[in-house]
Amino acid sequence: MIYKKFKEIDENYYEKSLKSGLRVILIPRSSYNKKYAVLSVNVGSVDLKLKDNNNIIYGFPPGTAHFMEHILFENREGSIIDDFSQLGSSVNAYTSFNNTNYYFNATDNFYKSLKCLFSFVLNPHFDQNKIEHEKSVIKQEINMYEDSPSWQSFHQLLQGLYYEYPIKYNIAGTSQSVDQINQEILQDFFNKYYNLDNMNLIVIGDINHEKLFDWLTDKFSDFGSEHIDFQKIYPEEPNGVRIKKNEIAMSISRPIITLGFKENRCFNDQRKIVRQDMLSNMVLEMIFGKSNDNYHSLYDKNLIDENFTFNFLQEKNTGFVKIYGETSHINQSINSIVDIINNWHRKINKDDFEIVKHKYIGRYFRSLNSLEALSSQVIKYLNLGQNYFDLINIIENISLNDIIDQYNKLLLDQEQVEVIIRKISK
Amino acid sequence: MLKTSKFYQYKTDNEIDLYINYNSKFKTNYIHLDIIRPLSDEAEVSKNALIPYILYRGSKEYPTNQAISRRLDQLYGADLNVSVARRGENQILRFSIEIINDRYHYGSENLKQAAVDFLYELIFNPLIVEGEFKKAHINKGQDFLKEKILAMKNDKNNYVMERCYQEMCRGERFSLYPLGTLRGLKKANCDNLYYYYQQVLEKSPIEIFAVGDIKSRKDFFQYINKKYVYKRNKLLPLNNTVIKTGGFQFKEKEEEDRINQTKLSAGIRIPVTRSHPLYFALIVYNGILGGFSHSKLFTEVREERGLAYYINTRLESTKGLILINAGIDMLDYQIVKNIITKNLKEMSQGQFDDDSIRWTKQKLINRYKNLSDNNHSIVDAFLLGLINGKQDSLNYVINSIAEVKKDEIIEVAKQAKLTTYFLLKPGSVQHDL
Structure with a gap:
């Protein structure tokens, strides 16, 4: 068992890898009523291909991971959701690019709920009727997303940035790819990915670590170390962007522009990836933060509004910048934003840097309040082989030179993707 | 504890x-x-x-x-x-x-x-x-x-x-x-x-x-x-809400938009607000009908029929309104409407089992307990109590929910009146504001 105390942020951290292969993380929060647990499977929407130890290659249609997330709730007579409702707990799940997360929150009945969680995630039954039923639900889900302008701008941006990497597919897939999914595909997918040594359990709340680890060891005492050997295969992603300019039209109140930059450098040292994530976000904050001139010069000319956002999203094998704005002056806005980026190195200011650092420290502490938000950060950093509670040290050790270095590589004179969502007129 | x-x-x-x-x-x-x-x-x-x-x-x-x-x-x-x-x-x-x-x-x-x-x-x-x-x-x-x-x-x-x-x-x-x-x-x-x-x-x-x-x-x-020094006098009341109890006319309105999915809201009047003796029964009623994933509407529309990805209810407890919201295929509109009508009727005839009451109560209690773990929610909930002149402690709320009887839920259900459907469906014409 690993135990760490993070004094600076008042947090404790327990981690244990069980004989069954499951890794368990506990963050105790004695002052909370809520007890939150998430079983995070290391498979997400990008994991569409794998090679097993007999060199057999398996391919899955886009949307399979998300379909699995849905169908596991349907895996026997009677409703899984009702099992939790009986205990007063709430269960749900979500699929991201790299993970499928099944979670519940409870106040009483924590261990009974935990038992239910493992029971439905680990014991599938892929019934053809239920598969067909779930297809129609998922198609409605896809329809719902397609009507959302912010979702569309994100989706179109990924289409523009990536040639091959499966992050370009909608997490839920398409109506067509969902139609391809059947019992056999689901069974193969489950057999490969849904093993305890491919999962993390994260628990946050007023839970005793010894009791938790004993309970889990006992529960999985019959499980050997069930290690399934396989290798995830990702297509080679060329440098550069696929579609420089991508336009669609929707029924919206004013046009939306989205700009993207791609970061394809990968490091073997995962600490560097975490730093790259932080550096990229901080450089964007220095360029476009509300504290400095650039934001206000754009705002005052009506080239952006309060909905302007910018961030860097670090994923396991890639990362990208997303800049989002709403404006009636499409071209002028895009040109000005790109200009600001390419001229920023002429006006770097040490004071701005200190302020941005302050801001990130504050933001970090705020992120520790909500158990849901904290758990998703913990999972993100686990994927990168890091502990989220170490992040405060990483932020504190960043220097202005690190930021400038990242700016030169990621943004200065780099190729960008432009997505424009125009307004449908009558 | x-x-x-x-x-x-x-x-x-x-x-x-x-x-x-x-x-x-x-x-x-x-x-x-x-x-x-x-x-x-x-x-x-x-x-x-x-x-x-x-x-x-x-x-x-x-x-x-x-x-x-x-x-x-x-x-x-x-x-x-x-x-x-x-x-x-x-x-x-x-x-x-x-x-x-x-x-x-x-x-x-x-x-x-x-x-x-x-x-x-x-x-x-x-x-x-x-x-x-x-x-x-x-x-x-x-x-x-x-x-x-x-x-x-x-x-x-x-x-x-x-x-x-x-x-x-x-x-x-x-x-x-x-x-x-x-x-x-x-x-x-x-x-x-x-x-x-x-x-x-x-x-x-x-x-x-x-x-x-x-x-x-x-x-x-x-x-x-x-x-915070400021000269103040003759303060206005905290709550200015008028609850309408009758004279409703059934309305069905629709608009078209360039969208893929039809979205509907059904509006229900229910003259029970926070200071009403049946307020906690109303909370349970809303939960059984559509507040959760074990609720009647979600079970029938999504789990049994696969007609929607989302269908839920939203309670406005100061004015006494419930909205049922769903995203569906336009072809299924009549079916979904029938299901809504049927479920409202079942609620008022007591056709919901003891399990659904028990589960709803437990989930509500879980939710209220969790509320105190979120600083923004604490304030939101407290403000609603203030406006309605009813600052109940969390313990009181939890006990009151636990004590709600089936008869009281039926009594609430009998007062619920579905008055309005609003529909946004795929088409070419744009709506105006």
Whole structure:
């Protein structure tokens, strides 16, 4: 068992890898009523291909991971959701690019709920009727997303940035790819990915670590170390962007522009990836933060509004910048934003840097309040082989030179993707 | 054991209410100020809505939005929120700031006090030029609000809910969009807005909430009492909601838009609000009908029939309304309508089993317990109690829910009247605001 105390942020951290292969993380929060647990499977929407130890290659249609997330709730007579409702707990799940997360929150009945969680995630039954039923639900889900302008701008941006990497597919897939999914595909997918040594359990709340680890060891005492050997295969992603300019039209109140930059450098040292994530976000904050001139010069000319956002999203094998704005002056806005980026190195200011650092420290502490938000950060950093509670040290050790270095590589004179969502007129 | 902390109530010499919730479990301190206005008419609602967005452009000490932002960033990226909300027939101008707990930074500044000072500066010390808000700030505020009103239709689900409220409450003040209208906004600065704002500050109830590591409540109160000085008198009531109990006409409205999925809202009147003896039965009723994933509507529409990805209910407990919301295929509209009608009827005939009552109660209790783990939710829930003149402790709420009887739920169900359907369906014509 690993135990760490993070004094600076008042947090404790327990981690244990069980004989069954499951890794368990506990963050105790004695002052909370809520007890939150998430079983995070290391498979997400990008994991569409794998090679097993007999060199057999398996391919899955886009949307399979998300379909699995849905169908596991349907895996026997009677409703899984009702099992939790009986205990007063709430269960749900979500699929991201790299993970499928099944979670519940409870106040009483924590261990009974935990038992239910493992029971439905680990014991599938892929019934053809239920598969067909779930297809129609998922198609409605896809329809719902397609009507959302912010979702569309994100989706179109990924289409523009990536040639091959499966992050370009909608997490839920398409109506067509969902139609391809059947019992056999689901069974193969489950057999490969849904093993305890491919999962993390994260628990946050007023839970005793010894009791938790004993309970889990006992529960999985019959499980050997069930290690399934396989290798995830990702297509080679060329440098550069696929579609420089991508336009669609929707029924919206004013046009939306989205700009993207791609970061394809990968490091073997995962600490560097975490730093790259932080550096990229901080450089964007220095360029476009509300504290400095650039934001206000754009705002005052009506080239952006309060909905302007910018961030860097670090994923396991890639990362990208997303800049989002709403404006009636499409071209002028895009040109000005790109200009600001390419001229920023002429006006770097040490004071701005200190302020941005302050801001990130504050933001970090705020992120520790909500158990849901904290758990998703913990999972993100686990994927990168890091502990989220170490992040405060990483932020504190960043220097202005690190930021400038990242700016030169990621943004200065780099190729960008432009997505424009125009307004449908009558 | 329930871990909760209560609000301690104070009143300043100028009749500003302060509610302190001492709570060391959060990493931040949260300070929230609400100015409560009656939701009155188009012109006034628009004027009220504009004010926060003018104040946000600059104050005397921080004369530009950039200066405001810089100050917030210095305060470790303190999170400022300025918004306008509707609770019942009340319009609420909201200002809040969340700042890291002083024990997590190395600087010498008292951040909690800095946050209190900052909110005071923003709200009570605006930038005034020749007796009026700075012209450029009024214009920016108007531009911003105009876009925000127009943007209502970008989020289709939200748009459908708002339109359903408008149709079902036509002629009642609840139908006013809390951000006002374009017409109202155009006229908003015909009179002197600053003069108007001074009256708002003089006559409106002002409620401050502080959740966080506030060990010495008395000192904190004294600090606010000395700082928040403003001459006030003849305060307006906290709640201005009128509950309509009859004379409803069934309405079905639809609009078309360039969308993939049909979105519907069904509006239900239910004359049971927070101070009503059946209030807790109403909460359970809403939960059994559509509040959860084990609820009747979700079970039948999604789990059994696969007709939707989402179908849920939303309760407005100050005005006595429930909306049923769903995203469906247009071809299934009649089927879904029939299912809704059937389920409402079943509720009033007591056709729901003891399991669903028990589960709903447990989930509600779970939700109320969780509420005290979120500093924003604590304030939201407490404010609703204040407005409705019913500040129940969490323990009382939990016990009351546990005690709700099936008969009481049926009694609530019998009073529920489905009055309105609003539908947004795929097509070519655009809707107008």
